[in-house]
Amino acid sequence: MITRSQVLRIVGAANTQPMAVYFWTVYSLGLRMQEGLNLQVGDIDFERMMVHVHRGKGAKDRYVPLPTSTLDLLRQYWITHRHRRLLFPADG
Numbered sequence: 589m590i591t592r593s594q595v596l597r598i599v600g601a602a603n604t605q606p607m608a609v610y611f612w613t614v615y616s617l618g619l620r621m622q623e624g625l626n627l628q629v630g631d632i633d634f635e636r637m638m639v640h641v642h643r644g645k646g647a648k649d650r651y652v653p654l655p656t657s658t659l660d661l662l663r664q665y666w667i668t669h670r671h672r673r674l675l676f677p678a679d680g
Contacts, residue, residue, distance in 0.1 A: 610676045627641075627675040
């Protein structure tokens with residue numbers, strides 16, 4: 589299991605803001621890497637403070653709690669991000 593200290597080092601070593609936000613989001617929501625890559629803008633329910641995870645393990649959907657700190661980070665990211673559909677689109 590990875591420790592919080594190790595996660596903070598990984599996030600701190602990220603080369604770009606999107607990469608740092610992605611790593612923190614995956615960690616704080618307890619997602620698998622691919623689940624994080626599949627997150628869509630519409631999956632973030634800031635009113636209920638929940639995130640809808642599609643096609644997780646066993647191809648099942650689930651909801652996970654959205655920590656306030658992660659929501660704040662995602663809001664900062666959204667200022668420059670603004671992809672219509674994907675939260676973490678591939679570059680290129």
